[in-house]
Structures are given as C-alpha cells and as structure tokens.
Amino acid sequence: MDFTLLFIQTINGLQLGLLLFLVASGLTLVFGILDFVNLAHGSIYMFGAFICASLTFFLGNFLWAVLIALPIVAIIGYLIERTIVQSLYARNHLDHVLGTFGLILVLDTLAHLIWGPAGIAVPLPQWLNGRVEIFEGVVIPTFRLLIIATGSGVALGLLWLVNYTRLGMLIRAGASNRTMVSALGIDIQLLFGLVFALGATLAGLAGMLIAPITEASIGMGGEIIITAFVVIIIGGIGSIKGAFIAAIIVGLIDTLGRSFLDTLFKLVMSIEAAESSAPAISAMLIYILMAAILAFKPQGLFPPKVR
Amino acid sequence: MNRKQTVTLAVMVALAVMPPLFVWTGNAFYLDLATRLVILAIAAVSLNLLLGYGGMASFGHAAFIGIGAYAVGIPAYHNTYGEFELIASYNGFFQVFLAVAITALFALITGVICLRTKGVYFIMITMAFAQMVFYLFVSLDVYGGDDGLVIDTRSEFPLINLDNPLHLYFLSFASLTAVMLIVRTITRSQFGKVLQGAMGNEERMIALGYNTFAYKLTAYVISGAMCGYAGALLGNFTTFISPEMMGWTRSGELMFMVILGGAGSTIGPIVGSGLFVLVEELFSSYTIYWHLPFGIMLILVVLLFRGGLLGLISGNSKSGGH
C-alpha cells in the first residue's frame, strides 16, 4: 500500500469528519438539551452558505463575510426558535419531525426565491486558494487545513463550554430539570433560545466553510442532515464528545472506504465485480457502521445519562 | 355512530363512487390521482400499524414499497428479455407472492436488529437499512441502476386486466379495504392490546409475562409485507420503478401522511395521504414555489391541531403518546 496516499487520505477524512462535527454538534446540542428533533438543521446550514456567499461578493472578502454571516445566522436561529420551535417542546418527536419538515420546505423555497436555483460559487482570497506541502509528496489545499483548524478549535471550545462553564452547567441542568433551573431565577426560555441559536450558528459555520469547496446550493441541507443524524446516533444523542468521536470515525471510514475499498476488493474478486460492488458498499458503509453499532449498543457509543 | 365513523364511511363511499364518475365525465387524469392516493394510503395504513398502535416510527418504509415494485418489475423484465428463467414471469399471483415474501423476510431480518433500539434510535436505524437498499439498487446496473426499471407489461391476473385503469383502481381500492380490515382486526385482538400496551408501558407488559419483542417483531413483519404489497400495486400503476422512489424523503412523506391524518386511527392515514396527494396537485398547479404554502400548512397543522387532522374532525384534539 502507498503510505503517502494513506496519509493524505487520512487528512482528507479528518477534514470531512470535522466538518460533519460542526453540523452534528449543533444538532446534538438541540436534540440532547432541548429534546427537540430538528430536521431543518440542514436548511440552516444552507442559509449559512448562501448568506456567506452573498456577503463575500458584497464585501469582497471571504473571511469578513464569515464573521458577519455568523451573527446573522444566530439571529435567524433565535427567531425560528421563538416563533415555531418553542411551541413544540411539549410535543412528541413525531410532531417535531412533521413541523421541521414543513420548515425545510419553507426555508428551501425561500432560498430559491432569494438566490435563484443556480447556486453560487464562492471565491477564496489568493492565500487560501493555494496548497501547502507538509512534507515530501504530501500536498494539501490550504483551505482544507483551515477547516481542520476551525473544526478542532470549535470542538475544544464546545467541550469547555459545556463541561466547565456556568452556562454549560445551566444548560446541562436545564435539560434534566427545567423547574429547578427556573427556580434559580434563570430565564429558561432565553436559555433555550440561546442554545438553539448556538446550534444554528454551528450549522451555519459548517455551511460557510463548505461553500468555497463545493458551492452554496439549494438542497445542500438535505444531503448533510442525514449524515449528521447518523453521527449523533452513533455518538449517542446529546453527547458532544460522542458526536466528535463519531464524526471523526464517519469521516475517516467514508474517505478511506472510497479510497481503498476497490483495491481491497480486487484482491478477492474479479476486477469487474470489484468495480461495481466497491462504490455500492462504500456508499453504504456509514449506514452499515451505524446499524452494527446500534445492534450492540442500542443507544450509541456514549449514551445520555438517565434523566 | 360517532364522528370518526361518519368520516370513515364518507371517505370510503367517496373513494368507491368518485373514480368511475371521473372516467365517465372524461377526467381520466383524476382517476390516476385517485389510484395513486389509494395505493399510498395502503402503505400509510400499514405504517400506521407500527407507528400508531406500536409506537414504532419507521423511517424506512419506502424501501418496502420499492422492493415490492421491483418484485413486479424484475420477473417481468426477465420474461421479456430472458435469463433467470426461475423467476421470469408475468403472473400476478407469483409477483405478489414474491413482493410479500421478500419484504416479510427483509422485515424479519432487519426487525430483529432494529427492535433492539427505541425512539429516535429506531427511526434512524430503520432509515439506515432503507438507505442500504437504496444504494444496492442504485448499483444494480442490470435493472437500470439509478435510471430505474421500466415495467412494460403489467401483472397478469385472471378476469381482470390491469391495463384498464378502472380495474387497477378497484383492485387497489379493494386492497385498501382489506388492509384496513386486517389492521382493525389486529388492533382489536389480544395481540393488538399487547402491542398497544407495550407502546404505553413496555416494562409493565414484560412484567405481565408478555414477550413484547416477539409481538413488535410480528407487527413489523406484517406491516412490511403489506407495504411490499402496496409496492407491487405501485409498480403496476407507474409501470416504472427507480431507487429514487425508495429514498429517505419518500419514507418521510409516508410518515407525514400518517401523522398529518392522525396516527392510531383506522381512517387517519387515508385522510393524511388523501390530503397530501390532493394538496400537492392543487398547489403545484398554481405556482412553482408551491413548497412554500405547503410547508406553512404542515407547520400550522402541527402547531394548531394536535393528533393530526382527524383530531380536528373528531373533536378530541389530543396529543399522541410520547
């Protein structure tokens, strides 16, 4: 096996995993703490990408666009929570699913109305558009390194926020005992609104980071949301640590499967059979992984504590 | 007769009378719409057995529909173009048998794994198995892969001719009635009581000595097989099947039909699928941005009417079990 290629693919897998983590962390926060199933999380990811794309053209600089788009997405998230989501907390998960599916249709159509169907390619500043040679033969696009750095930073920040700050303590307490937190004189409604806005911001950030690699397009949310759900289910709902580990596993397995499965298959079967079965299996790989994990650990790798 | 029964009767009478009128008044397209509605209603009713009476929200039922439709398409394909003599056939009974048997087997195998999980984990694991089937058929070049499989010859039955839209409609309508009666019988039997008991409080049913896992698995297999049957009808209706028709959004739509109409009642899923099909057709004929009002409608239904539309009609607007 070619070890340089293996190394490059591992980095690619890591980058995909960290991006997935950004989406999944917001989802798992909202799901674990607010006990709310948000199918429309992917649409917020899409809005992040589109808003950032428009601002990039308006301001002429991608990084400034990201900085300004982040609070905009947070406000959109907060507004969605106030108007629709908060009335649904008391309902069962199926009502959440139906309501947020309606929200997907609304948000996707709004994006179609605002930005048209074509999608937007986001230009990067020159210094981000190049490549870095890490060592002999290992050349990585600079922007992908930036995604890795951002993703790792956000992961550390979130773990710190949830585990070591007063806000994190309140968030965790609020999830298990709403009345108690209210008795402490904390505005639980505001707290929940902020958590939802944080989740939206994380999804939006992921959308902004992927836009220069792919593009901002309608329907991009639907493609990521299922994978993000796979991640939080494998990790265990509500667990930031679980989401992080599951995202990295999914990212690596997906990337390495795409890279090496056909080579492996060719060792044991005919070339034609390998060429047709390898892509099929590698597409199924993350679902097989999830089914296998749930078969043995029905609540994921890091199940939420009983509440 | 309470209001729910009145609604049931009204809906069934309308479904029996309206379609022939469409044909005689020269509105053949609306017969097609009614056929699609009825076939989707069969799938929704079978999903409701799980979702409404067993608390099992399957997010993978489109896979059963797809497998059922391929069970019609693949034998027909081989009967036209050769190979696989063993399954090559236009015989409707054989194809339906194949559809029901394979989906039941698939439900049995996946059910054993899926039913170890609960709640959202169950939703996602059923989706995972459906996605595997989706990618399997995308990769099967022989049967068109992603392009799908054209079913040029419909299932052949004695006495009826499925190329006649009215015959196909009434076969579907009779099937819907049968499936409704089956679900009704099941839910009112001892079996159904245990199933519903397990939805409310599984520990209690286990303590009472019931093997709830076996009960749930049986319901899962029955539901999957009925959905497979709906798939066989759908294949005959569309004369085409592609993996796109078994993706996760389709499974989601089926769930919405059940929740929209009202889970846990006999007529709810039919009202839900009816509304879904009709509103889709109505809105989409006015504007290409019809997803916007459609989405707003879904949100409003959830916000305003607990227990789906039927909750509104029957007057007891209560939330379904958690």
Next chain:
Amino acid sequence: MKKISAIIAATLIAGISMTALQAKEVKVGFVTTLTTGGAVLGKAQKNAVNLAIEHMGGKMGDLDINLIFADDGVKPETGKQATDKLVKQDNVDFVAGYIWSHVLLASRKSVLDAGKFLISANAGPSPIAGKLCHENFFSTSWQNDQTPMAMGEVLNQQGVKSLYIMSPNYAAGKNMVAGVERTFKGKVLGKDFTKWPGQLDFSAELAKAKASGADGLFVFYPGKAGGAFIKQYQQAGMKDVMPLYTVFTVDGISLPKFQAGNLEGVMGSRVTQHWDPTLDNAQNKRFVADYKTKYGNYPAFYAAQAYDSMFLIKSAVEAVGGDLTNMDGMRTAMKSANYESVRGKYTYGNNHMPIQNFYLREVVKDSEGAWTTKIVKTVFENHQDPYAKDCPLK
C-alpha cells in the same frame, strides 16, 4: 324517432367537438425541472422554448401554439404524474422536454400508449435508443454514450496514453464511462464511481487520481457536482499536472458561475459536444444572439436542444398542413429532420436518435471577457449511437 334524434344529436356534438379540435391551435406540453436545484436547467430550457415561440411568431403553420410547462421536481413519479395530466387532462398533441433519464423512462409509456409524440430535449438513456425505441419517439439531443465516445477519440488524437476516470455512481455516469472506454485506446489507470446523489467532496478521489500519475483526467459531473469538482480540481493544483477532459460538466450554465467565483482552473479545458454557440449557421446565430440579449448570458446546450425541439414540432405541423390527426404524415416529416436545427443539418437513425457531428470545444474568453466555449475541431462526422442496432424499427 327517439333513436334518430339521438343519433343526430350525437353527430352534432361530434361535429362541434371536431371543430373544437381544429380550433386552430397546437397543444404542446413541455416537462422540465422548475423546482429544486435542478430548476437552473429547467429555466434555461423554458427560456429557450419561449424564445422559439417568439421567433415563430406564436404560430406553427396556421395554428396558434398553446404551450403548457410542467415540473418534474427531478422525481420520476412527479414527472410521470405531470405527463399523465398533460396527456389525459390537457390532451396535448406533443409532449417534449425531459432533462433526466429516469423521468423520461418513467413517463415514456404514458405518452406513447396514448398515441402522442414524445420528444426528448435532453435525456438519452440507452434503453430508449435500443430495445425500448418507439416510432413516436424522437430526440433533439443525443444518446448518452455518444459525447464521451467523441472524447475518447479526442484523447487518442492528443496522444493521451493513460487516463484516470471519475464519475458519479449512477446509470448515466456509467454510460459516460462506458462511452469513453469504447473509443479510448490507451490504458485506464483507475476509475472512481462516487456516491450519488450527495457526494460533493472529491478530495479522496482527486488524491487517488494524482497518485496514479495518469496523463489525463476524464470526468462527468453534471449540475452542481460539476462546480464542486472544478473548484477542488483547481484547489488541489491539478491543472498543471493532469489536464482535464470533461463531458456535460462545463457548459453555458456553469461557466458564468465559474467566472463569478474566479475559477481560472477551468480555462482551456476540453469538452466534446454536438453543438456550440459559435457554430456557423443562420438559425444558431439568431438563437444565440437573441438568447443573449433577452436573458443576459450564453445559452447552454440544454437550451439549444429545447429550442430545436420546438422547431422539429413546427416542421411536423407544417408538413401536414395543420391536420394534427395525420400522425403518419407528421412522423415522416420529423423522421426527415427537415428543419433548421441550431446544430446544422443532421439526420435520424432507425431509432429516431440524431446522427450528427460531434465537436471538440475549448473554454475561452469571448471578446467582451465572458467565459464561453469555441470549437477546436470536428471529432466525429455523422455519428450514430451504438444502440441503434438493438432497435427493431427500420
């Protein structure tokens, strides 16, 4: 007596409905994608169809044109339902359009069983050219394999000895790969069929392609996957290492977007196609110029084919003098392809797929700096698809 009056009444009604039928209009249904991200292709087709009607002055022969657009939502079932409505409710005379293979395959039976004409303005899956061919089906586009076959020939001519191939793992993608492998004589060093739909990150595959050391990279990524691919190809710095050869990836729809996103990496890349905005014939010049004036950008091939489909129908209607019941006459007229196509003169094979030229095109800047393509040379003259022999029609 009663019977007689009933017969008279029936005849009168029949007579009235006959005159209603000959109410001096031809009804054309056009099924394309107006919702979802695919709507960008549908919009191009809709624009082109509207322009065609404008150029005809709203008439085909003496008949007014009654045009009905319908949306397929990129779903075969939705497309089929829309088609059923056009055929059964609106009672159209022609159904045209169809961007996607699976939508065309799903809708095909509805149109043909009703005895109407079906005209594909894009999709060209192999079954429809081969064993599922039909006398009332015509294409104004191409069969899937043809364009990549032309690209395989180009690679041979350019002396490309080894090739790496990437394509989505779905039917059209496999057709494209099979097409290029039919004609390419060098060695294929590796092939990746990527997940479809959904995969837009190609980092792993690009790394493999780079490691393979092939002379060239052949890809097929339609729609938004194309934009994503080109960006990553550029970001990975592959342009100087491994020249890019594409089919249906770089077109009039993606180029303005690439230009806005400053994706210089696509400049100079090679594409094969049956049509180009610079093709030198009167119909094409008028089409391209007016399309640019009216909609502000170059038409893509989707638009060109949709424009042609309207003129093909017009030729049929005029050949029978507006008698839309004369199916045989209209079929013969269409079969002769006796109309001004924007691609120039072509003919129809036994399967009613065009036998036409294929050109090598290169991405360039036009005189005003807009990114577009120009023709480098003709690769195939009068090329017929390889499935025609499977079609029982004569």
